[in-house]
Amino acid sequence: MELILTARIKHRGNIGTAYPIAPNLLLTARHVIEAVDWQSGESITVEWPAIKDSNDKPLTATVNGIAYDGEGPAEDIKSKCDLVVLYCDLPSEIKTKPAESILASRLFVARTGWQTAGYPNVTGNCMESTTGKFGADLEKPEVKLTLDDTIDPTVAQANGLQNGWGGMSGAPVFDLASGKIQAIITDHNQWMQKQLIGVSIPYLINHSQRFREVTGIESHAQRHQKFIAEQKQQIFNVLSKMPNEEILFKELADQLKLKLPNTTSKKNLYDRLLEVFEIDELAVLDILLYAGSGALKQDAGDTVRHKLIDLFYFFARLMTPESAVPKQVLIKLSVYSAMATELSLSAIYGTNPDFVFREGEVRGKHAIDATVITRETGWDTEAFKKDAVESIHTAIHKLPPTKHLGNFERRKLNAVIKQRQDPALNQLYRLELNLGDPKLLNNPLQEEVNCQALSAADCLPDLPIVYYGEAEAEKEAELSAKFEELFNILETSQPST
Known part of the structure; x- marks a missing residue:
């Protein structure tokens, strides 16, 4: 997460926040710039206070116009999403990656952590960072963001501030697990109390053809x-x-x-x-x-x-049919067999399928069956994480761990999982849960809280958890x-x- 790239955007004394997502594109909330009279030649200034130019002044750039304003073929995204993409020739000092590596196309897991940075009034429009957790509205254009903490408005109001968090509109919301932008803040009320509202980036990527065209993200x-x-x-x-x-x-x-x-x-x-x-x-x-x-x-x-x-x-x-299922922590497939699960996942991750015939069933060579995780008496979430990570370590390395797997070992194991998803290495490790198997009815991975714990940023955020077994794909029985x-x-x- 490169919070330092978060920009301050100005227009007629109003302050907002923006973030560069390509060499010539900025992402912000629409209402930040909706008063601009483009036809009369009005312009918007963007600056990076933390980055200085050769004269030791904040780096600046000028916005040239609107690249995306929610419009697209046969869709009404504009009425749902307070978001805009602006054309802006960024200074050479602002190094950006392709939008596809900055913006998240996969859904986050509910109640996992996020971080944002913007330019609120309460700090004199200096950069302020804050954190929180995602809500549960995963597949809606607007998502809820709960705050870990906020600033007591009493002192600021006594000093004449009536909207302490004004200026945070357009601030990027980074998923702590992936480091990618999952949303931008659009509604923060006056003091960002309890809950914010943001526009979902995965929703836009999955539903707006025009947004994909502008950002260069493939459909x-x-x-x-x-x-x-x-x-x-x-x-x-x-x-x-x-x-x-x-x-x-x-x-x-x-x-x-x-x-x-x-x-x-x-x-x-x-x-x-x-x-x-x-x-x-x-x-x-x-x-x-x-x-x-x-x-x-x-x-x-x-x-x-x-x-x-x-x-x-x-x-x-x-x-394998075309699938709109994105890469995400919890993947629900409409297939019946482990064989079809491997084919579907290989298409999603861009790997080549690799099968074994085990216990009378064709399945993915690197699938970890959810039966390796069982419910123990007196189990709590932390005990589940400990046992689950040890089981996954054993499945991947073919040996049980020789010591307790703390934060360092978990990050290392997650790095191995993520690294081997590369098509060149072609070892797509994941947990598979057959929802049609009566033996798995009480499996702890059927509970969202356990999936969240396992996929948390300090655990194994890049290990997919895959559900299958409740539906059948066309010709799947014959193919099996x-x-x-x-x-x-x-x-x-x-x-x-």
Whole structure:
């Protein structure tokens, strides 16, 4: 969180707060600038009191106009959100990251911590930082923000101040766990007593096409299109590396009734498989199963096995529907099986799926089943956190911890979890809770307070907790059967030792 980048915005003596979200964009509350007469040439000055220019004066910039004011195709965001994005050529001293790395697209967890900074009247419009906790209205355009503390208005009012926290409008609200902006303050009443109101940034990202366009953040549809293109490219890469004489290549060509002179292009095979896929998604998996079975009877080596697995996984992943589910701490999926859970999560996180066949079920290789966490007699929240973190440490490192996992060890474990979500490392650890499993009816992870405790900033904020098992995706049962047949073929074709 770079609170020092929080800017003071001025117009006709009025003060507000803004935050740079790109090299030429500022985020603030709409009512801070709604009195500006742009047509007559009025301008707005923005300054950073904590950053000095070469003359030892506060760094300044001029706002050039409005980039986003809540309007978009077929949507009425403007009436719901007191938020505006301004064009502003920022000074070179203000170093910003892409908006996507500054603004949060995933929902925060209710009652976790936030921090903000702005320029209230009570401090003479000098920067003031304050903290609090998010309310429970996670999926609404406006969110509630409760304060940890505020300033007693008695002394300030005696000195003539009637609106001590005026100037905080537009202040960025950072989620302490992620360090990203989850909201901006829009309604703070006169003294920021008990509760504030903010505009939800994840709501805007998920509901406003225009906001995404202005900030350069991709939509779910754009991400899904990129995801599909990446899967097809990976399929082509696998096929293009197969020699024509390789047994799996020959078996695939035979299943597709393609002739194989030495000059046959790998692209012919690729195009034909995609053509079959477009007609019948499951049929292409049958072709892979038949070809793989035939090839493994002749050559059960690792090369054939790995290529068969890769092709099967990539085509199965192409069947994953576009999802509006964002990355967030608690993910609720409309799928029935652990297999479909792995496919869905790989699409959300941009990783390649990785499966194992365990206890009669195909599931994600790095899934941590919620059954590792059980309810103990006399358990309180702190005891739950201690036991849960130890269980997760054991599941990830394959060894129980040798000492108590304090704050340092928890942060380190969380860093490992977050680091391995990178597609290059491809180890998507998460807790999975099958809501359809009667054995998990009393699992502590069904209680929100326990999920909040585990995902708190001082615990494991980057470990997803995933619910599934109460709904079924289209063709999921048929796809599950294909996966089990794949593992049956792989198991029965194991070379003898």
